[in-house]
Amino acid sequence: MDLLSPYLFHFTIFIISLSLVFIWKIKSRPAYNLPHGNKSWPFIGETLEFFLAGKRGEPEKFIDDRTSKYSTDVFRMSMLGNDVAVFCSEDANRFLLSTANKYLKVWLPEASQKAIGATVHDVEKLRSVLPEFLKTDALKHYIPIMDSMAKQHLEADWLPNKEVKALPLLKKLTLALACKLFLNVTAAEDISRIEKPFAALVEGMLSIPINFPGTAYRGALKATKIIHKNILSIIEKRRRELSQHAESVAPDLLTRILLKTDEDGKAAFSEKEIPSMIVALLMASHDTITSAIVFVLKYLAENPSVYSEVLKEQMEIGSSKGPGELLNWNDVQNMKYSWCVGCESLRIAPPSQGNFREAIADFTYQGFTIPKGWKAYWSPYSTHKNPKYFKDPVKFEPSRFQRNPPPPYTYVPFGRGPHMCPGKEFARIGMLVFMHNIVTKFKWQTIIPDEKITFTATIIPAEGLPIRLQPHDN
Numbered sequence: 001m002d003l004l005s006p007y008l009f010h011f012t013i014f015i016i017s018l019s020l021v022f023i024w025k026i027k028s029r030p031a032y033n034l035p036h037g038n039k040s041w042p043f044i045g046e047t048l049e050f051f052l053a054g055k056r057g058e059p060e061k062f063i064d065d066r067t068s069k070y071s072t073d074v075f076r077m078s079m080l081g082n083d084v085a086v087f088c089s090e091d092a093n094r095f096l097l098s099t100a101n102k103y104l105k106v107w108l109p110e111a112s113q114k115a116i117g118a119t120v121h122d123v124e125k126l127r128s129v130l131p132e133f134l135k136t137d138a139l140k141h142y143i144p145i146m147d148s149m150a151k152q153h154l155e156a157d158w159l160p161n162k163e164v165k166a167l168p169l170l171k172k173l174t175l176a177l178a179c180k181l182f183l184n185v186t187a188a189e190d191i192s193r194i195e196k197p198f199a200a201l202v203e204g205m206l207s208i209p210i211n212f213p214g215t216a217y218r219g220a221l222k223a224t225k226i227i228h229k230n231i232l233s234i235i236e237k238r239r240r241e242l243s244q245h246a247e248s249v250a251p252d253l254l255t256r257i258l259l260k261t262d263e264d265g266k267a268a269f270s271e272k273e274i275p276s277m278i279v280a281l282l283m284a285s286h287d288t289i290t291s292a293i294v295f296v297l298k299y300l301a302e303n304p305s306v307y308s309e310v311l312k313e314q315m316e317i318g319s320s321k322g323p324g325e326l327l328n329w330n331d332v333q334n335m336k337y338s339w340c341v342g343c344e345s346l347r348i349a350p351p352s353q354g355n356f357r358e359a360i361a362d363f364t365y366q367g368f369t370i371p372k373g374w375k376a377y378w379s380p381y382s383t384h385k386n387p388k389y390f391k392d393p394v395k396f397e398p399s400r401f402q403r404n405p406p407p408p409y410t411y412v413p414f415g416r417g418p419h420m421c422p423g424k425e426f427a428r429i430g431m432l433v434f435m436h437n438i439v440t441k442f443k444w445q446t447i448i449p450d451e452k453i454t455f456t457a458t459i460i461p462a463e464g465l466p467i468r469l470q471p472h473d474n
């Protein structure tokens with residue numbers, strides 16, 4: 001450590017100087033006044049400031065302060081030298097999300113694409129195979145599997161009358177589920193070979209992109225290589241099984257990807273593309289569901305009357321089952337109040353902080369011109385806690401979802417329009433099946449009152465939500 005200290009010191013100075021130069025460069029630019037737009041852009045600072053506001057748990061405050069200061073719902077920010085137009089309102093969401101194909105395409109920072117080892121094209125390819133895997137008939141088939149895995153995990157890891165940390169336990173469960181349902185991988189040692197590097201990837205993919213020994217970004221690059229290697233060995237094994245006894249191989253997502261052909265009958269995806277598509281899928285699905293469930297647990301602990309309503313609904317469903325009978329599609333469809341709880345939790349703590357687009361042509365929105373090449377950013381935080389759309393917005397009130405649905409484009413935890421999350425229904429059943437199992441087995445209290453909330457790739461309780469579980473038969 002002593003040997004490293006001078007290097008760390010110089011490295012820190014280097015990073016601080018680099019950031020100051022960026023901020024100075026961007027702040028000293030003149031406001032844009034492009035020929036076909038008639039308004040100059042309010043500049044609200046580095047995107048980094050927005051992410052830091054997220055780290056402090058107040059991204060919506062960052063947006064609200066600027067919306068009221070400038071009386072506009074679109075701003076200019078910069079992200080390490082890229083111009084970013086930030087869209088913040090029902091109208092702005094409608095414009096950005098529904099016109100995505102005409103003026104905008106999905107964009108991810110180059111450094112994040114490198115860290116994940118997957119490009120936006122890999123996500124497009126993934127999208128082309130997902131509908132088959134996520135259609136209602138397929139989802140019906142996943143429910144009993146999710147149910148039995150939730151039961152096993154609760155039995156093994158969620159110890160009664162002890163303090164447990166919900167976040168890491170949920171991560172373990174959702175990764176095991178993803179490995180089972182996407183890859184048909186169930187062996188604990190195979191899953192653990194992905195688990196550790198995957199955590200390093202999530203930590204490093206949104207860090208300052210400096211490929212230097214010891215940085216989180218370097219850690220992510222290394223982790224991706226390890227994950228790709230492990231996925232390649234799973235692919236090799238699957239190819240062998242397909243060549244020996246194709247008829248008995250599970251038709252999971254990986255098998256479908258391997259067997260998909262183009263119009264000429266050739267394999268649709270190359271050996272290099274497939275691990276990238278799988279990593280993109282894990283990135284899109286794993287941490288988001290984990291975050292969604294951990295906040296449901298937090299809000300149920302903090303709102304005993306809501307917990308009682310959920311318990312009543314879930315006990316009714318449970319008592320209609322025979323011994324050992326697993327949940328099915330009808331059961332999940334009957335979890336109506338529980339889904340209002342899920343929706344309210346996704347409103348207050350949406351797992352995705354938003355997403356980027358890139359302008360593929362010049363366009364004008366409310367007098368502001370967004371030139372080709374600029375990036376655009378939308379975030380659920382710009383509407384989810386706005387009292388204009390949600391009365392008493394900080395109050396956890398699931399019954400608001402039993403009344404009129406929120407106005408379109410104000411409630412967007414899964415986005416909307418052509419790039420809306422294709423995993424929405426998968427996420428819904430995953431959340432409800434877990435809710436059923438934990439609520440019918442335990443009640444619980446949070447250990448840290450007002451635990452700080454922070455942001456990594458998703459929103460999480462900073463200490464991992466320690467809780468104490470009490471079985472109902474106590």
Ligand code: HEM
Nearest residue numbers: 284285288289292351352355413414415419421423426427
């Ligand atoms: C609670 C869990 C989840 C949340 C909150 C969530 C949220 C989102 C959001 C906000 C987007 C971006 C939409 C946009 O930019 O317009 C997205 C995209 C995506 N999600 Fe999810 N997601 C979840 C779970 C899943 C699951 C389980 C899967 C797969 C099984 C999945 C696969 C994807 C994919 C492939 C995309 C990219 C779509 C595209 O660019 O066309 N997500 N998700």
